[in-house]
Amino acid sequence: MTRIRIEGLTRTFGAVRAVDNISLDIRHGELFTLLGPSGCGKTTLLRMIAGFVDVESGSISFDDRRIDALPAHRRDSGMVFQNYAIFPNHTVAENVAYGLKARKVPAAEIASRVDKALERVRLAGYGPRSPHQLSGGQLQRVAIARALVIEPAVLLFDEPLSNLDAQLRTEMRIEVRQLQQALGLTAIYVTHDQEEALAISDRIAVLRRGKIEQVDTPERIYRMPQTAFVAEFLGSTNMVPGIAGAFDGRNTPVAAAGTEFSVRGEVASPGAPVLLSLRPEALRLGNSSDGPLVQARLALREFLGPMQRLHATLPDGTQLRITALGGQVLDVLPGAPLTLAYDPAQITAYPAP
Ligand SMILES: Nc1ncnc2c1ncn2[C@@H]1O[C@H](COP(=O)(O)OP(=O)(O)OP(=O)(O)O)[C@@H](O)[C@H]1O
Ligand SMILES: [Mg+2]
Incomplete structure (x- = not known):
């Protein structure tokens, strides 16, 4: 389990302050959601934590380790992308193994870890299949297995369910939540779906134009919104x-x-x-x-x-x-x-x- 501390994080693109002096303290084992309208900076903030977007100013620490200058593969985080980012010409097992190969894990160990990760997302036996033989929900599970297989300290999700239909989305969000709780991982979850955020989060940060409007539990953010923006955005x-x-x-x-x-x-x-x-x-x-x-x-x-x-x-x-x-x-x-x-x-x- 890992505590994530973000201090004064800023990133601008030209005239846009995509992430504007954000500070957050995310607890061990927490599912922490970044919620807000399109363009408010959710993906930029998540990608800064993952190591895919450079930090302009501010710092990010996992426990007492400052990680914001490390390359992405050394940050001990697994990321699940909105569009799955599955390689279509590789098998499910090869897709899941990707992060382990990049980390030069021995082949024998790769096979057993891939099997274990597929089992965790209820896809045992699917390793040899080709991605085009899977449903949208199954593809999303492969993407989750690929993030889990490296045994990260932190899981990062960027709108992982937005390509699924409404019913599957409500089922999958429960799976994501149960998996995160079972593994005891600290997770940051990006969504613009307010019901999803309320349903699975320990705490929610509502973002607006690169800044935080409110950080609170789902109940408090719904019942005691601190600003008119939060009240209108949630429910x-x-x-x-x-x-x-x-x-x-x-x-x-x-x-x-x-x-x-x-x-x-x-x-x-x-x-x-x-x-x-x-x-x-x-x-x-x-x-x-x-x-x-x-x-x-x-x-x-x-x-x-x-x-x-x-x-x-x-x-x-x-x-x-x-x-x-x-x-x-x-x-x-x-x-x-x-x-x-x-x-x-x-x-x-x-x-x-
Ligand atoms: N690489 C980039 N170059 C220029 N501008 C960018 C870049 N990435 C993001 N931005 C801008 O930064 C702002 C925040 O974008 P970001 O993708 O973080 O929003 P978001 O909250 O994830 O939105 P969405 O819900 O639509 O995914 C937007 O104004 C966007 O246009
Ligand atoms: Mg986004």
């Missing part, structure tokens, strides 16, 4: 602009969308413009609860099987998306009044930009 949310009122010692009233919301804590000074993030599941149907209420009108109901999504119109015409369980009976027709209850602790407020 869907309703962003509603409003004006803060006077803090009453427990909650702050916020006038928004022609009504008033109550937000836990002191969110801003009275009169300050704010943005409210209302998660679709933070608002509940009905008025039986002891929390504050909001009056709205039902605009549209979408039945989605296990869930239903309600589109509710607030007094000034703003529409909110609300999710409720599909089994919950809703005896309201479009256009009819709808009472919504919520917990002030589940609403987040940000300074308006």
Whole structure:
């Protein structure tokens, strides 16, 4: 197991600061995810750690060893690429053996280590096959076996599942997670799929334009996003602009969308413009609860099987998306009044930009 410490890492390409003064401390055995929109610097940061992109300034250490000046093959890391990077004219076994040959491991040892790596990704016996005889999921497993076979201290994944269809992706992410936990390896996992990040990570760093917006556990990053960007990027949310009122010692009233919301804590000074993030599941149907209420009108109901999504119109015409369980009976027709209850602790407020 290996701790990864990154300090003040920067890389520019022309005018673009792809990675802008990033510092991170990744713990032993952690699956740490870099999440963010296209172009935010995820691949550049991962490739700097792998040794495929030069460091401009800053440092990278594995435990107490500074590794940022070492060539890639001496960094003790295995990388899984988005496009698999499998050699089509070599067998599965030859593909997996690649890193061992490059490291001049004796032939007899190569064969047994390749078998073991293929077994770990549930491809025992596939060694003699040609890559074109494998499915997408199997090819991705070969790519993982090739990274594992060198017995790296650190595993690096760059969007390893993005070429797979949705169902296979949700299956494979569990395999990746279980393998990483079973081997006790420290892993950095790049994705722009927020559900994948929430599902398998110990911690997530949300990146934006080469900088870190927030580093936290999946639960905290979802429930307590520190910026409006993180709230919008992770999960869907309703962003509603409003004006803060006077803090009453427990909650702050916020006038928004022609009504008033109550937000836990002191969110801003009275009169300050704010943005409210209302998660679709933070608002509940009905008025039986002891929390504050909001009056709205039902605009549209979408039945989605296990869930239903309600589109509710607030007094000034703003529409909110609300999710409720599909089994919950809703005896309201479009256009009819709808009472919504919520917990002030589940609403987040940000300074308006
Ligand atoms: N070799 C390069 N030459 C010039 N610009 C580059 C190079 N590599 C990356 N960039 C730029 O750096 C920024 C970050 O790119 P990067 O590939 O790290 O983003 P990413 O977060 O991995 O995006 P994606 O989700 O699309 O893979 C982008 O603006 C990109 O155009
Ligand atoms: Mg990328």
